[in-house]
Amino acid sequence: xxxxxxxxxxxxxxxxxxxxxxxxxxxxxxxxxxxxxxxxxxxxxxxxxxxxxxxxxxxxxxxxxxxxxxxxxxxxxxxxxxxxxxxxxxxxxxxxxxxxxxxxxxxxxxxxxxxxxxxxxxxxxxxxxxxxxxxxxxxxxxxxxxxxxxxxxxxxxxxxxxxxxxxxxxxxxxxxxxxxxxxxxxxxxxxxxxxxxxxxxxxxxxxxxxxxxxxxxxxxxxxxxxxxxxxxxxxxxxxxxxxxxxxxxxxxxxxxxxxxxxxxxxxxxxxxxxxxxxxxxxxxxxxxxxxxxxxxxxxxxxxxxxxxxxxxxxxxxxxxxxxxxxxxxxxxxxxxxxxxxxxxxxxxxxxxxxxxxxxxxxxxxxxxxxxxxxxxxxxxxxxxxxxxxxx
Amino acid sequence: xxxxxxxxxxxxxxxxxxxxxxxxxxxxxxxxxxxxxxxxxxxxxxxxxxxxxxxxxxxxxxxxxxxxxxxxxxxxxxxxxxxxxxxxxxxxxxxxxxxxxxxxxxxxxxxxxxxxxxxxxxxxxxxxxxx
Ligand SMILES: [Zn+2]
Numbered sequence: 001x002x003x004x005x006x007x008x009x010x011x012x013x014x015x016x017x018x019x020x021x022x023x024x025x026x027x028x029x030x031x032x033x034x035x036x037x038x039x040x041x042x043x044x045x046x047x048x049x050x051x052x053x054x055x056x057x058x059x060x061x062x063x064x065x066x067x068x069x070x071x072x073x074x075x076x077x078x079x080x081x082x083x084x085x086x087x088x089x090x091x092x093x094x095x096x097x098x099x100x101x102x103x104x105x106x107x108x109x110x111x112x113x114x115x116x117x118x119x120x121x122x123x124x125x126x127x128x129x130x131x132x133x134x135x136x137x138x139x140x141x142x143x144x145x146x147x148x149x150x151x152x153x154x155x156x157x158x159x160x161x162x163x164x165x166x167x168x169x170x171x172x173x174x175x176x177x178x179x180x181x182x183x184x185x186x187x188x189x190x191x192x193x194x195x196x197x198x199x200x201x202x203x204x205x206x207x208x209x210x211x212x213x214x215x216x217x218x219x220x221x222x223x224x225x226x227x228x229x230x231x232x233x234x235x236x237x238x239x240x241x242x243x244x245x246x247x248x249x250x251x252x253x254x255x256x257x258x259x260x261x262x263x264x265x266x267x268x269x270x271x272x273x274x275x276x277x278x279x280x281x282x283x284x285x286x287x288x289x290x291x292x293x294x295x296x297x298x299x300x301x302x303x304x305x306x307x308x309x310x311x312x313x314x315x316x317x318x319x320x321x322x323x324x325x326x327x328x329x330x331x332x333x334x335x336x337x338x339x340x341x342x343x344x345x346x347x348x349x350x351x352x353x354x355x356x357x358x359x360x361x362x363x364x365x366x367x368x369x370x371x372x373x374x375x376x377x378x379x380x381x382x383x384x385x386x387x388x389x390x391x
Numbered sequence: 392x393x394x395x396x397x398x399x400x401x402x403x404x405x406x407x408x409x410x411x412x413x414x415x416x417x418x419x420x421x422x423x424x425x426x427x428x429x430x431x432x433x434x435x436x437x438x439x440x441x442x443x444x445x446x447x448x449x450x451x452x453x454x455x456x457x458x459x460x461x462x463x464x465x466x467x468x469x470x471x472x473x474x475x476x477x478x479x480x481x482x483x484x485x486x487x488x489x490x491x492x493x494x495x496x497x498x499x500x501x502x503x504x505x506x507x508x509x510x511x512x513x514x515x516x517x518x519x520x521x522x
Contacts, residue, residue: 138477140487141396142516144459144467145475154477154487158455161499206458206472206494251435263455263477264485265429 006228006391007095008238010105011041012354018188018219018345020115026061027069030111033220034070041224042235043105050076050106050225052094054086054348058117060110076103084348085247085255085296088383091353092244094225104230109222109350117216137255138264148255148298149213153205154264155257156301160207162261165304165319167207171198172323173300174211174342180329181339183366184355188217188345212300214341221350223357228391239360239375239387243283245276248382255381256302258309273311276384283374283386287311290386291372292359293333294352296379297340303327305380329367337367352377360389395466397514402430405444410515413507417484419445428484449505450522451480458494478503478519490519 013036015029038045051074056062063079066072076097080086094106137147138154159165175195181187193211201210231238251265259275262268280286287310295306307318312333321327327335338344338355345351356375358364378384400407409416419426420434421441433440456476462468474497476490490503503519510516 138487140475141464142398142510142514143475143487143489143518144464144470144473145457145487146463150457150459150475153457154455154475157457158499161455203458203460203472206460265435 003095003099003241005099007098007225007241008228008231009223009241009353009357009387010226010231010234010236010238011037011043011224012222012357013037013040014186014221014347014351014354015111015219016186018186018217018347018351020216021113021218022115024113024218026111026113026116027066028111029113029218029220030061030066031070033109033111034107034222037107037109037222037224040236041105043224045070045072048072048105048107049074050094050097050103052078052090052097052106052108053110054080054084054090055082055110055112058082059114060112066111076106084298084346085379085381087296087349087353088244088377088379088385089247091223091225091241091385092246092383095241095244098225098227098230104226106225107222108225109220109353110348111220112347113218114216114346115218149205149208151254152256152299152301153208155254155261155305156207156299158257158261158263159301159304159319163316163319167209168195168199169319169323170209170212170300171195173297173303173327174198176322176328177297177336177340178343180337180367181343184338184344185365186345187339187343188215188219189339189343208299208301211342214298214346217345217347219345219347219351221347221354223350223353237361237389239357239389240391241385242285242374242388242391243279243384243386245279245378245382245384253382256299256305258305258315258380260315271308271315273309276310279384279386283388285374285386285388289374290333290376291369291374292337292356292376293335294349294356294375294377295335295340296349296352296381297336297342298346300342302380303335306378309380309382310376310378310384329369334369337364337369349377356387360387394464395510396464397511402432406430407514409444409446410507410517411513413515415447415449415505415517416444417447417482418442426482426484428486448481451478451486451503451519453477453490453497453499453501453503454479454485455499456490456497476503476519486517488516488518490521492521496521
């Protein structure tokens with residue numbers, strides 16, 4: 001099946017750099033990235049009538065302040081919660097808006113200063129209401145347990161104990177994505193690292209080391225969503241949103257573990273990835289058609305969980321697949337070809353969408369995959385989008 | 392200990408009230424007997440609302456654990472490296488708390504039982520010790 005209006009990406013833009021910018025404002029970063037995206041799309045800001053973002057203050061700015069400051073006149077806006085995990089939900093929301101005729105051209109993304117928060121997850125967050133008695137990242141401030149790295153580490157230990165994976169297996173993921181980032185001119189971290197450097201790096205929360213955790217990055221990125229018909233009069237070749245899958249929730253879901261693993265409220269059962277078949281059916285593709293897979297790699301083990309959740313690896317085998325060279329640019333299934341959150345920059349996955357679009361239109365430079373026509377974004381949390389060069 | 396984070400007591404108030412008496416209580420369904428955690432307004436098996444806060448055995452096994460090396464909370468600066476473990480209780484639910492043992496001694500399936508640390512006049516924290 002395809003969507004009636006054929007929602008597409010028609011432009012993508014970012015700040016000129018990703019990094020740590022104490023002297024820059026969030027609004028300034030948003031303006032630079034949005035201007036880049038509109039220029040790319042061949043659109044004037046007055047043609048933009050939709051805006052969707054995954055977070056407002058304090059890490060970004062609320063949609064209304066963005067529109068006021070950048071002089072946008074928006075008729076359809078939506079803002080998600082203050083978390084990075086909503087990127088594909090935002091693109092889906094924009095696609096639904098153009099599908100339903102609520103907007104013609106929707107900018108999706110944000111300007112972001114992760115470094116506006118001095119230390120993510122510490123005392124200053126203990127008082128936030130979201131860290132109530134029990135939270136989805138497993139925050140327990142009274143036991144010294146913070147988020148999200150703590151919750152991720154809990155799942156990682158479980159996975160390692162159950163399947164025999166090791167910290168050195170994670171090192172190969174860090175190294176691979178760093179190698180990809182070295183081929184991207186805007187990367188926050190582009191210096192290569194070795195397996196040994198990973199293994200010698202300090203533990204943040206054992207079993208996760210420094211190089212298992214994405215940096216806190218400042219920057220901005222937007223993509224522009226419209227219909228295939230609207231795109232015909234614009235200069236770029238569009239990327240078609242061929243399939244979508246929403247964010248999962250419930251007692252068998254955990255942000256950092258595929259279903260069936262058996263941590264927190266999850267039941268332990270033999271996970272069957274065929275539950276994710278519908279997105280491939282909607283997009284009219286099979287898993288073998290996916291030229292590159294992009295995931296929310298805030299932490300290296302997310303690669304394991306995504307590969308298994310989406311059926312690219314059987315439960316308990318993704319650590320070997322990722323370790324053995326399969327997720328590199330020359331591998332069987334290249335992943336996060338721009339370096340991901342871990343090295344290109346923690347732009348809460350907006351840089352993933354920019355990279356997927358660049359790969360599909362042959363603009364990925366030294367990272368370009370030959371003949372790539374199908375890209376998938378898919379997270380351990382259960383949300384996904386498949387982009388294709390044709391409907 | 393200064394600046395120590397304390398639980399924000401909400402729908403788990405009966406849990407913390409019991410803990411201050413050194414009792415480990417969770418919700419048990421009045422219809423099907425299922426013991427649930429975290430707290431829920433309805434049974435997660437049968438959606439019945441009737442329940443009581445039943446005292447549990449306090450025994451369980453380590454399901455997974457982490458060791459914090461970085462200082463996220465000022466109050467724990469002197470404690471690093473410290474552990475936090477997810478313990479699967481005999482009654483079924485999993486509860487997250489430190490195990491008072493050497494971090495290197497932790498293993499999956501390690502039998503533990505609950506103990507209480509009095510932190511303030513109102514708050515006692517359930518923790519675990521090897522059994
Ligand atoms: Zn019940």
